[in-house]
Amino acid sequence: MSTSTEPYRDDPREKSRLWTAQSGCAFHDLRLKLKNSGLRPTRQRVGLGWLLFAKGDRHVTAELLFEEAVKARLPVSLATVYNTLHQFTESGLLREIAVDGAKTHFDTNTGNHYHFFIEDTNTIVDIQEANIAVSALPTPPDGMEISRVDVVIRLRRKEPSS
Amino acid sequence: MSTSTEPYRDDPREKSRLWTAQSGCAFHDLRLKLKNSGLRPTRQRVGLGWLLFAKGDRHVTAELLFEEAVKARLPVSLATVYNTLHQFTESGLLREIAVDGAKTHFDTNTGNHYHFFIEDTNTIVDIQEANIAVSALPTPPDGMEISRVDVVIRLRRKEPSS
């Protein structure tokens, strides 16, 4: 379950740049990516993958991606969208983001980065700047190790000066 | 909705210490706290408040608190537990924690602090040490301001040396 797959083989930012840059070959590249992850490149997976990765880094919910697929005339069911999102996540193509709100959010940027969460609209935005860091991580208890550090900066609309 | 209540009037850590210290008067203090928050101190609310605040800082889910209430012979329904948790949260007595997993977690420590999340057991643990900080917060976009910064350090069991 953990030895053969290597989802972080290359810098995911590099990947994203690839998609946006060369749109001709991106399809082929995506199929390859799926195959390497042990996922058969079916029409639905390639289509969803295209919606997810062609436009640079994105944050989606299952519902949102499903709507996009419908608009794009991709024949797919909501259940398959859920399944696909989780398969992509397990393969390291996506990452789940923990913000509150009932819905689960997925991020196409699997690299180490943090998020703004706009409370008003339940929207997630990448923090682009590199000048944020968590300093002096505390020691994990007993036999534990750090798997990931999530930082969410929650934003609200600034009160009108009144 | 925002001018009259002042949930952060005093340091919540002080509050927690209070509960554990003087258990005789804590009931009365809790009732007062509820009243100040505009919540009538009913049997259920006082009972749940007691379960929540009497043992120092805690992290609970609705389900968990409900089970405790049943064990404690507190006559309460799951729906009321949900309602109460949200009322407490709105009043600033509790805080919601965003980790993933389907269930919503509530934290009795409303002060500024961060969390470990143990992936294996879906457990939340306070980070006690003060030597963690987010440095150089990025500038929020346009008319937004920072409402809160959440930091979750996700832990997994360290792989046996194999």
Add this chain to the structure above:
DNA sequence: TTACGTGCAAATAATTTGCAGTCCC
């Protein structure tokens, strides 16, 4: 071909809500 995928609908799971009855002030 043939196992892996997918669609649909039904099943779960967590949470919310409506309303009749109960309890605090």
Add this chain to the structure above:
DNA sequence: GGGACTGCAAATTATTTGCACGTAA
């Protein structure tokens, strides 16, 4: 006493699952 609170069950919302059919290798 009267309005706020609660309990229950039914309703919602998000997500998962089972199974017959479709499709990529």
